[in-house]
Amino acid sequence: MELLLVLLVGIFYSAGIFLMLRRSMVKLLLGLLLLGNGANILIFLMGGLTKGKPPIIGEHDKQFTDVYADPVPQALILTAIVISFALTAFAIILLKKVYATTGSEDLDSLNIQDLDI
């Protein structure tokens, strides 16, 4: 499964970048979302995969009796997910605001001010 997930990571990153290179701002955002997910899975993968064993001590135990999934990447991803949500939410609203002020969500039409001198 590691190989499959590695492949998935690659796909997430590729697709994310590909989407970011489109003309539409919505696709740009979706691309960023995919990138974020890709990074999360990559971190997840880095902890090593442990099938079906959450890092939670059993109800009647006081210590782990079995193998458990590495909790650190999970905690990191949780943080990353939430942060990425915050950024995405803001970006979505920004998109709306950009559309409201410029009347376009075409990224190619947002190139005027860079060309000023």
Added chain:
Amino acid sequence: MQKQNKPKEPNPKTDMIILKTATNYLIPLLLMFSVFILLRGHYLSGGGFVGGLIASIAFILHSLAHSTEETLKFFKFPPKTLIPTGISISVLSGFLPVLFGKPFLTVLWIKTPIAIIGSVGTALFFDLGVFLIVIGVTLTIIFTIQEHV
């Protein structure tokens, strides 16, 4: 395929009764569930974040079924104020150990466990703060957008 005529604008009020009624029953369930998820995060999966998300989803559902104004009636203060409140609770629970000469965010425990919740420590208040922040944040975002759609 038969081509349909343009239908007249539906009356949303009558159509929404299904969602509204269902929502009225779901909201207490969701809120209770969110508290449940919050409280036992230390032992089982869950915690302030997910709890907060579920609680806010309850309100979002309500706002989708009714309207934002209707949902806002649940709150005496706008949900925005939950944010500083939540931050304050989190920070205070982190700051409490400083008064006892311990590093910031050190978890202090009440000696005897309390029923249902189990051991109570500053971590719980910390998580509660997070819970409130998440609710405040999510609702602020969604409601603001809904007002501006």
Added chain:
Amino acid sequence: MITNFILAPILVHLITAVLLLFFWQKVQAQKVISTIGNSIAFLLCVRLFFTTQEEGFLILQTGGWKAPFGITFVSDSFSSIMVLLTAIVSLAVGVYSSAALNVSRIKYGYFFIFHFLIMGLLGAFLAGDIFNLYVWFEVVIISSFVLMTLGGGKMQMEAGIKYVTMNMLASTVFLTAIGILYGITGTLNMADLSLKIAENTHTGLVSVTALLFFVGFGIKSAVFPLYFWLPSSYHTPPSAIAAIFSGLLTKMGIYAMIRVFTLIFQPDDFIRNTFIVIAIMTMITGALGAINKRSLRRLISYLIVCHIGYLIAGIGIYTELAMVGVIFYLIHDVIVKSNLLMITGVIQKIRETIDITRLGGLGKEYPKLSFIISIALFSLVGIPPLSGFWPKIQFLGESIKAGQYILFGAFIFASFITLFVVAKAWTEVFWKPSPKPITEEIDHFASLNFWRKFKLVAPITALSLVSLYIGLNADGVYELTQKTAHELMNPSAYIDAVLNHKINR
């Protein structure tokens, strides 16, 4: 010893922000609370700086978990310098903002975002944990997103989308790098990482990871060819916001780069050469970009890029002396760049434009202000003995020592172009007669009351004086930077201090 004190400035900004949230929409209260909070934080930062300088490393293991298991905060000499700089700039910009910004921006939360931003910066500078550093970065980024776009028109939105996109990309690269780093070491504490990386036999992979960090931080610090967001955006927000951005935001990337490449990774030849090539290109690109700019802000934007090249070059040379130069330059640059942006704000208030072709006659009308501004400008271009001059000695010297003649040439080229464009701007803005007649309506500055004028000019004066002080007291600054560079280049003391730090739970 428990050094919760490290967190004091951070918490003060946090509390200030939270208080401001409770005083939503109350402009006067916002201004007062912000100024008080800012001042307290300033004093705390100053104390943190001096305590650190006296006692060496200040360390806090939050949660009472010993390193590398908890989140560690470390104030070493370098961190404390950055903290002090942040404090100075934040106080100056804070005061400036209260007069420069319009009421609606304050109503819609400028100040608390400002405090969150400063808090994020302070946190980033004090973090001893790589993931915690990431989280602080995000605080800064999201705050900057908000400040960047708050109340913006078309231009600001257009810039905002670019700024947001590229910064989010940078964050992702940073996060990826952290993931890989965890994958090959199993730890996140920077001191611990240093040890683990040193033991790691997969040197190739380590080097690759280091490069990922370089790219991530490179985007944030706007090096060639990752700099695009900066000239696309820095000219659009209000001057107060641009002042913090230009003074501190790119420098945060530089800070992280220095931290990571001195503590965690020891850059190999390839990485060092990469740094140098990138630095050369950054200097040239920034300098060339500045040549044709008519808008003062755009001009300064490109100069920021250009001068980031100096810093990168210093890191690339990777000698203690070069690092002395880097830190000195960093100190200088933070102060001067913030100041310049505030200055553009005042100029805009006076003339309603910052287009140099449409400006003029400021020297005649505002001679004293012009003089203050000239200090900032001279410091920027490095007229000896002002602050920008000294680190160049190290840069030039070390690049020759390292046999990097092209880099040496690039330094001279960049210095020259900087001097030239600034002098040109000076002649246009201050010497040239004003092309359009000045009426009461245009000069918003003259009609302000004394206190507002004071709030606008005092920060500029203060920062100019700081620049002057840095330049004239180069000896003292060198003592500081030398100590800091030594600490950075010999991280064992840092590692030892962090990992063997005693705590009582």
Added chain:
Amino acid sequence: MTDFLIITLSTLGAVFILVASLGIYRMPDFYTRSSVTVKASTLGVGCVLAAVAIHFSEFSITTKIFAVILFLFITSPVGAFMITRTAYITNTPLWDKSVRDELKDEITDEETPEN
């Protein structure tokens, strides 16, 4: 006995889910898809979850599973109703072999009384 129950219920559940998926795949228009899928899956998932409850046969887990099934039975049809209604409003066409559309009649009647 419990093993048998678990196997039966889980198989039944899986099959219902399969039916639902085949339904959504085969049905000719949105309305028919919507009317055969959501509930089939709900029932299927209910069965699987019942199997889970029996498998663990613990009070807390069983109540939890009851809750899940209950939630599913409340939320699924509501969602389905909402989207189906929207589909109609947004002119998603009916299957051409549909025999009647009294809703259309009603709406057009109201709109054009002279017809």
Added chain:
Amino acid sequence: MPTILILTFVIAFLILFSGGFLRSKFYKYIGIIPLALFIIFCAELTTIHWGSDIYIPFKWIPFLGIDLNLKLDGLSLLFALLITGIGTLVFIYASNYLKKHPYLNRFYGYMTLFMGAMLGVVLSDNLISLFVFWELTSISSFFLIGFNNEEEASRKSALNALGITALGGFFMLGGFILIYNITGTFSIRELIKLSDVIQQNALFPLVLVLIFLGAFTKSAQFPFHSWLPGAMKAPTPVSAYLHSATMVKAGIYLLARMTPVLSDGLWWNYTLMIVGGITMFYAAFHSVFRTDMKSILAYSTISALGIIVFLLGIGNEYAYYAAVTFILVHALYKAALFLTAGIVDHAVHTRDITQISGLKNVMPLVFYAALVAALSSAGVPLMFGFISKDLIYEATLHLPQWAMWITGIAVLTNIFLACAGFMVGIKPFMGKFPEKFQNIHKPDIKLWLPVVILSSLTLLFGLFPVLADKGVLEFAFNKINQASSNIHLKIWHGFNEVLLLSTITILLGFALFFIKRYEGKSLYFIEKFNKIAPQKIIDNLAEATRKFAFYYTRLFHNGYLRNYLITIILFLTLLVGYRLFTTTPIEVNTKDLSGFRFYELTIFVLILIAIFFTIMTKSRLTAIVSMGIVGYCICLIYVFYGAPDLAMTQFAIDTLTVVLFVLVLYKLPPFLGYKSVTVKIRDTIVSAAFGGLMMLIALQALVSPYTKETSKFYADNVYSLAKGKNVVNVILVDFRGFDTMIEGIVLSIAALGVYSLLKYKSTNAETE
């Protein structure tokens, strides 16, 4: 001495700051400042005569080996006296010349600043402190050239001058630092002892190039001379002081100072001779064709500077003696001529010699003074100039090879210079006095007195050269030569070939002066050569740089976000990819990896399809539904690998994101796409390469073993110390609680940002 220096700067800034506070009456007596300094330096003459140098250590930045050690020896003193002496005269002169000027305070502020800086240059023993003062002279020059800054030409000239001198300065700084790298010291005194070390270093040629660039730009040597004629836009006192007598000689001073250190008999000398030679001839030739008095003087100054450089290059004792003498000679007569030009300009409001004539009748005293200066310039016997000219010819004639040719060039140069001197010092006073100048006002004593003093000195030193010689020149010479010599200044050398050459020079100079016709045509003639003139080349170069900068900047910063992104991604991919492939053998360690189950594969396929759909669809909603599927599938992956907390959060967040998208997308138009297949292929390649790279890195990281020390600590202590069982949650609220707190703040900022962004409605009136 340092006190004096610092005091000078303090006074400079006080004057600058005074604004209108100081009445113009004050400036009548401002000459006291340089005069006091002059007297102090004169007092030091005795010390020098006792044979010892004055050396005052003053700490500055010991870490860098930078100090403010001051050193007063013969050479420094020669310059210091020039600076303060001529300074006194110019200050006095200007107090009348610029009388009632509104910014007199700025003028004197800059002038005093300059004076201090210039003294700093000649007194510093440390190369860096020398450079500091050096740059200050450039800056004060910038401000003084641009003093009449409302005129565009002034601004342009100021910029041009600053540009060229500062660029040279930067190179020179590099040279100094290089010297430090080689020797470990910035102290000139030390360096003289270490001259072998420097000259034998492989980088010695580079040192020379860098130092030369500094000196040549400052002293207006060909081809960097072009800023100096432009600098004549400055008020005449400034031209007289900075751009003739002192600042431009800073480069000369540096060369003279460094001669004992860097003179190697080869590179140093030949470069100086060639550059100096070209400069002196080129500029002298040019000067004759000018019609503006100041322009003539500017070119003749350049030429004179060329002569000194040339002499330093020749490098024999005569040459050195000639050089120090000529420095003084030139300063005296050129300052006098400049001030004369100023007086003329002041009186008749033009400096065009084709327009001016007959002023002798109006201002006879000025005429005689100017005449003396012109004659000195031509090297007429009994004038001080005669002595120096003789020494020049002595020096050239003593050259081991090419002596005749070089002497010939020197003679030609001097002929032109003689003519130029006459054009300024004699031409305006001779002939008929035009009607239109009838009601000019006669020059004030403050204007003519300095000229007279200067000319008197010229005459005095011409008659009694020993005064100058024993006074200071000998000691200056000793410092360059690093040994004393038998050469002494004499009023008369007897009849020899040198006298013959001098006579030829004077006669031909006079002849040229009388034959030449004074009309605008000559100016046209010389301007024809402007196309190949260095200034033109510099202008073209600047314009080319500007254009290149424009296209270069536009090439990268072209406004298209996707181009920015693609550049970033390509850079990352190439850089990191290159490193990965060159350092790491790509290996896949299959034995440690678990196989995959069909349900995992199913999820994988689902994600794949959903992603593909997200990319391909033209409908925004479909894209979002696809993203929803992707999110839920990730959630399932988290479930499969033991991360229920993650799965929950992922799911909740994903749902919220979908809701958010749906709420916002409501009004947007459909997707726009790129029609071009090339673009699509390019993007596909770039993104595939990037994704592939990330995949490979992840794969390699998987192979690399690591200790799970941290997670083991958490797992071991989660119950005993943190009283929890869900390790992930305990990490979030306890072990790494700080992350969570800050993360909450990130969320808060985002929410409030959203709120502000949507609620804030900016109006056009509000700019900031």
Added chain:
Amino acid sequence: MTIETYIMWVVMPIICLSLLIIVFRFVKGPYVVDRVIALDLIITSGVGLIGAFSILSNDSTFLDTSMILALIGFLSTVAFANYLEKGNKND
């Protein structure tokens, strides 16, 4: 044959097959509403899949996840419904 193997080789494959079939509908569309109910069905089936998986791994922790799925999974469907109605077009 244990319950685990049965679940593994009979129940899970059926559910997975269903998921693939649903995705097929998702791909075909043709309308957004079709895709939305496909998504809804994937979520619901996901609840079943998680249930089966928890038997497989003998760990009840995952049921919390399925509870959340069941509770809030329909929110996105409702949101889409709202959107489509307001947008009044079916692109």
Added chain:
Amino acid sequence: MIKNLLLNLFLSLVWVALTGYLNYSNFVFGFALGFFILWLLSRTLEPEERNYFFRVPKIIMFIFSFFYDMLKANIEVTREIMTPRLNMTPGIIAYEHCLVTDFEIMMLTNLIALTPGTMVLKISDDKKILYIHGLYVKDKEKFIEKVRSGLEKKLTEILRS
């Protein structure tokens, strides 16, 4: 009714507390026991207060019958899906119901939705008519009758009285 339900729940909790085992068979047993006790005690009450004891069995009956219907419909649908040709005659029917409260309408709508092959599309503005999409509506009256006598009747039985 609510009072009785709460009382019943309370009793079952007491039972759990008494026995000390919180598992579901024990809880169900406690509930059944409590129900029985309450039923015994309720004989003294007025008839309108006693309906709780009739309704609980009815609800249970209803659930079972509903599951049965659902199963039946499911099989029907399965047949439709599995066979190569589609024999159905779908269409939209306007169905006039006799329900009163919003809750009842929602319950009916949900139940119709849960039953395979039927789906509510819309509710008329006066809330009186449900527009139902069915798979087999060739015979409109039969379809209406099936809903009316099936779901609606049972629903009203358990919700009212």
